Amino acid sequence: MNPEAPNPAAASPDAAALTAASPGALRGKVALVTGGSRGIGAAVCRALAAAGAAVAVNYRSSEGPAKEVVRAIEEAGGTALAVPGDVADHAAAEEMVRRTTAELGGLHILVNNAGVAKDALIYTMAPDDWLDVMRVNFGGVFNCTKAALPHFMSQGEGVIVNVSSVMGERGWVGESNYAASKGAVNAFTRCCAMEAARFGVRVNAVLPGFSPTDLVAGLTEGQTGKGIRRQIPMRRFGSVEQIAEVVRFLAGPESAYMTGSLVTVDGGAMTALGLGRPN
DSSP states (O other), X not given: OOTTXXXXXXXXXXXXXXXXXXXXXXXXXXXXXXXXXXXXHHHHHHHHHHTTOEEEEEESSOHHHHHHHHHHHHHTTOOEEEEEOOTTSHHHHHHHXXXXXXXXXXXXXXXXXXXXXXXXXXXXXXXXXXXXXXXXXXXXXXXXXXHHHHHHHHHTOEEEEEEOOGXXXXXXXXXXXXXXXXXXXXXXXXXXXXHHGGGTEEEEEXXXXXXXXXXXXXXXXXXXXXXXXXXXXXXXXXOHHHHHHHHHHHHSGGXXXXXXXXXXXXXXXXGTGGGOOOO
């Protein structure tokens, strides 16, 4: 049997099939998704909207793609709003929350998804490569969480889902800054869950493995991609829709007794990441 051959029975379901299981589960809820203009973030916006939520699609510089996500949601009968803002700036994070609550009528779900990558070996990594990744990947989670918490606490309910990475739990060549930022997100998720639980606020994280997006294109394409697929027990990369559906689950009522959880969505890759970058 060829391990690289596609398995029709295991093919990735499309977004419509993924969200069909829970139509209306989030009706009446408002969600803010950071980095919602493309990749996993855009898929999360579509999944939450398909489940009934009104969605604020945050972007920093990709206004066009963000408005395309909004348009697609509205054409499907949903409600969405494009909200600019740099998550690394606390004042901008506060304004994102303020505008979401003012224009969509509330806030119940925060998905901290915005992230950047500046891969380099530690020996050759510039200080800015370290700091910029930390400011966005962890700083953005802190800023947006801090901005949203007062609203969640005052209403006695709220859900925060942090999009982290399996890199935060394992090691990989050239990923020290990215992995450290995601490790910080994972630790922050646990601590925030403990602090917020008494106010009716749940905090969990999704840890994707390798999913073909612009952020990790260098790892999922060509010979490198083939080598990585061979290390994944399920022998394929996850789709952004599959990751988004786990975010939707954690944002919805089905996960009402979950908080402080780190949920891997990686095809079993956590069993193999320690092998390092394949040739």
